[in-house]
Amino acid sequence: xxxxxxxxxxxxxxxxxxxxxxxxxxxxxxxxxxxxxxxxxxxxxxxxxxxxxxxxxxxxxxxxxxxxxxxxxxxxxxxxxxxxxxxxxxxxxxxxxxxxxxxxxxxxxxxxxxxxxxxxxxxxxxxxxxxxxxxxxxxxxxxxxxxxxxxxxxxxxxxxxxxxxxxxxxxxxxxxxxxxxxxxxxxxxxxxxxxxxxxxxxxxxxxxxxxxxxxxxxxxxxxxxxxxxxxxxxxxxxxxxxxxxxxxxxxxxxxxxxxxxxxxxxxxxxxxxxxxxxxxxxxxxxxxxxxxxxxxxxxxxxxxxxxxxxxxxxxxxxxxxxxxxxxxxxxxxxxxxxxxxxxxxxxxxxxxxxxxxxxxxxxxxxxxxxxxxxxxxxxxxxxxxxxxxxxxxxxxxxxxxxxxxxxxxxxxxxxxxxxxxxxxxxxxxxxxxxxx
Numbered sequence: 001x002x003x004x005x006x007x008x009x010x011x012x013x014x015x016x017x018x019x020x021x022x023x024x025x026x027x028x029x030x031x032x033x034x035x036x037x038x039x040x041x042x043x044x045x046x047x048x049x050x051x052x053x054x055x056x057x058x059x060x061x062x063x064x065x066x067x068x069x070x071x072x073x074x075x076x077x078x079x080x081x082x083x084x085x086x087x088x089x090x091x092x093x094x095x096x097x098x099x100x101x102x103x104x105x106x107x108x109x110x111x112x113x114x115x116x117x118x119x120x121x122x123x124x125x126x127x128x129x130x131x132x133x134x135x136x137x138x139x140x141x142x143x144x145x146x147x148x149x150x151x152x153x154x155x156x157x158x159x160x161x162x163x164x165x166x167x168x169x170x171x172x173x174x175x176x177x178x179x180x181x182x183x184x185x186x187x188x189x190x191x192x193x194x195x196x197x198x199x200x201x202x203x204x205x206x207x208x209x210x211x212x213x214x215x216x217x218x219x220x221x222x223x224x225x226x227x228x229x230x231x232x233x234x235x236x237x238x239x240x241x242x243x244x245x246x247x248x249x250x251x252x253x254x255x256x257x258x259x260x261x262x263x264x265x266x267x268x269x270x271x272x273x274x275x276x277x278x279x280x281x282x283x284x285x286x287x288x289x290x291x292x293x294x295x296x297x298x299x300x301x302x303x304x305x306x307x308x309x310x311x312x313x314x315x316x317x318x319x320x321x322x323x324x325x326x327x328x329x330x331x332x333x334x335x336x337x338x339x340x341x342x343x344x345x346x347x348x349x350x351x352x353x354x355x356x357x358x359x360x361x362x363x364x365x366x367x368x369x370x371x372x373x374x375x376x377x378x379x380x381x382x383x384x385x386x387x388x389x390x391x392x393x394x395x396x397x398x399x400x401x402x403x404x405x406x407x408x409x410x411x412x413x414x415x416x417x418x419x420x421x422x423x424x425x426x427x428x429x430x431x432x433x434x435x436x
Contacts, residue, residue, distance in 0.1 A: 062350025113293025
C-alpha cells in the first residue's frame, strides 16, 4: 500500500475553453502584437558571480537567452528586478505559455546537483506502476558516490515504487535513484535513457553522467534545461504528487518482536525549504514543488513552481555567490515575487521550447495573450522507450507539451492529431500556507 503522505491543499482553478476549428488550424497569434519594448541587458547581477559565463552559449528559445548577463524588457510599468540576486544563472518563466519573463545566463552549462533528478523522474517514473514491489539486493545500492544523500533503503527489504519515488523527491535519496535505475536495466541504461530524453526535450545544454546528479566530470545542465525538465515532469500526475509532498511515512527495517516480524516506519520531510519551511525561510505562498540540490561543484541549485491568482510560474536558480543559509531559496522567492508582479506587464525575452515534434505557439511578443501551447494526443512511447509510458501521465503524450485541460473534458482535436487549448495546469492542490 502506498505510504501515507501530506500534501499542500487548495483546489487550483482548472479552466478549459474550446477554440473554433478555424482558429485552431495553426498556432497563430489571436491578439495584436504589443509595441516593441526597449530591451535591457546588463553584464551581471549586482554582486558579480564567481566565474565568467562563456561568450558562446546556446540560443535555444531565443537569441537573447544565449547572451551573457541579465535579460529583461524593463519598460514603463515593469517592476525593477531584485538587486541582491547573486546566482550564476537563473530564469523565471510562465509555466503554461512558456514565455521567459527574465533570465540571467540562462544557457550557462553548470553542474546541476540533484535538480537533475527531475530529468531522472521524467524519464523513469512512467515505466513502473506505483504499487510494484521490489526487494533490494546489494547490487542495487552499489556505485553510489561518497557522501551521497540517502533516504535509508536497506538491503533485503522490499519497497513499493511509490515508496522509492517519495525517497527521491523528499530526501533526494541517491539510494532510491540507484534502486529504480537497476529496476530500469541498470545505471548505464538509465543514463542513456536520460540523455535521449533530454535531446527529445531540446535540453541541449545537458549531459548526464550519473542519474542522481552526483558530481562527475562532464555532467552539466543549465537553468533553461532544468526548467524544461520541470515543465515536462509536471505533465505527469504522479510527478506533481511527489514533488508537492511535504512529509511522508517511509518503511523502516523489519525487526523481531515477540517472535513476530514487525516493520516500522519513520517520517521523511521534503528538503525543498520553500515547500517545508525552515528557521529563516517561510513556506512560499502557492508553492507546489519541484526539486532542490546541493553538491560541492554545483553549489546550491533549485527549480520551483508556484501559483498566484491563476498564474503559474517556474523559477530556476543555480549557485548563488552569496554564502548564506538557504540563500538559493531566498533568491528564488525574490525572483518569483518579481515574476508575479511583472505578470501582464513585461514582454518576454524568449520562450521554453516544446519537445521535438510537438507544435507550440510562440511565446515571443506577438503570441496569443493567453499563451496557447500544443500537446500531442498520440500514445506513442516516451524517449525512454517504454511502451507503458502513458500510464502515469495525464492526457499528454509521454509527458511532453502542455498537460491537457480537465474541466468538463472539453478538448478540441485537430486533424493533425494535435490539439490546442486555453487552460490552466492541473497542478496538485495548492494553498497559501501560513506558518503558525
